[in-house]
Amino acid sequence: MQAPLIARLPKVQLHCHLEGTVRAATFRELAAQRGVASARASGPPEATYAFATFRDFLLTFAEVCKTLQRPEDYARVAREYAADAAAQNVRYAEIFISPSVWTFFHAGLDVNACVRAMRDTLDAEESRTGLRVRFICDLTRNFGTQRAFETARVAVALAEADVGVIGVGLGGDEANFPAALFVEPFAFARASGLHAVAHAGEAAGAGSVRDAVELLGAERIGHGIRALEDDAVVELLAKRGIALECAPTSNVRTGIVAPGAEHPLVLLDERGIIVTIDADDPTLFGTSLSHELQLVADMAGTHDVVRFLRNAIDVSFADAPYKAALNGELDVALESASERRMER
Ligand SMILES: [Zn+2]
Secondary structure (H helix, E strand, O other), X not given: OOHHHHHHOOEEEOOEEHHHHOOHHHHHHHHHHHOOOOHHHHOOHHHOOOOXXXXXXXXXXXXXXXXOOOHHHHHHHXXXXXXXXXXXXXXXXXXXXXXXXXXXXXXXXXXXXXXXHHHHHHHHHHHHHOOEEEEEEEOOHHHHXXXXXXXXXXXXXXXXXXXXXXXXXXXXXXXXXXXXXXXXXXXXXXXXXXXXXXXXXXOOOHHHXXXXXXXXXXXXXXXXXXXXXXXXXXXXXXXXXXXXXXXXXXXXXXXOOOOOOOOOHHHHHHOOOOEEEOOEOHHHHXXXXXXXXXXXXXXXXXXXXXXXXXXXXXXXXXXXXXXXXXXXXXXXXXXXXXXXXXXX
16 A cells, blocks of 8 residues: 555544654753753754663653643643644544643642643644544553542543543553552443553563453453463454554564564454554654554555554444444545555
């Protein structure tokens, strides 16, 4: 598939962290404006988001969060995300926000005001470009059970405030903070009507994926690629229709997949698991959704990329009529590009 065609196809984004979409130039400006001392923000521009290890990546993510201190900072980041997403013809997105990381650095931060500022910005962008964005609140493993519970309560309150929060997620230190610690916060969020997703099978093995499904009720798994270490877990995902949100460049940049190795998503797809593609933290990893789809097209072919795009529509939390509309948009784009026959 040609790169310009991939850029034009309508897309759904299911695994993208808002804080990981902050442009390097914006991070540098905000650091200066908000008085955040950062070697990254004051060093050479091309090295702003340079890092070598997963830990270093988490520190970079944290530094970005340190610069976000006011509702207008969040509004700016949301506006720039919407512009960058619309330029790739993203039509619908369920993006992660991490309020517990925000308040870790800025205890007095008014999370409601920040999310409201983003909501207003994104609503204005939607009326301009049609891009619809919903939020999933990440409960963040590193802070432990009690903090996760507090964040789950924040998520439920935000959902009730009608600012577009539709679920809870679980990112962070998977190896040291297993799913068992977060059973109650997830049960509370689900009982309150929120969807549940979780990162798993990235920095820990197949058992972590099983626990995310069985203990947390995760409806989709972020990454999940290490499910391949246990056939029973592969079967569990396939049987229950639990989709994986795969992000090839992210896995290489954090050292989960060796550079140059074929990404496990091909094998996972062959084993009957629903695969979707996203960029995770696009600006931090120096990638984009379109670029990730191009990598997958080179790896798996045109037919599979189109199928993965449809998977993302189908396993999103959008309602059925909206999903049908998104599938219709994809049909039209494929037809007009004369690619329809290649899908069959
Ligand atoms: Zn992620």
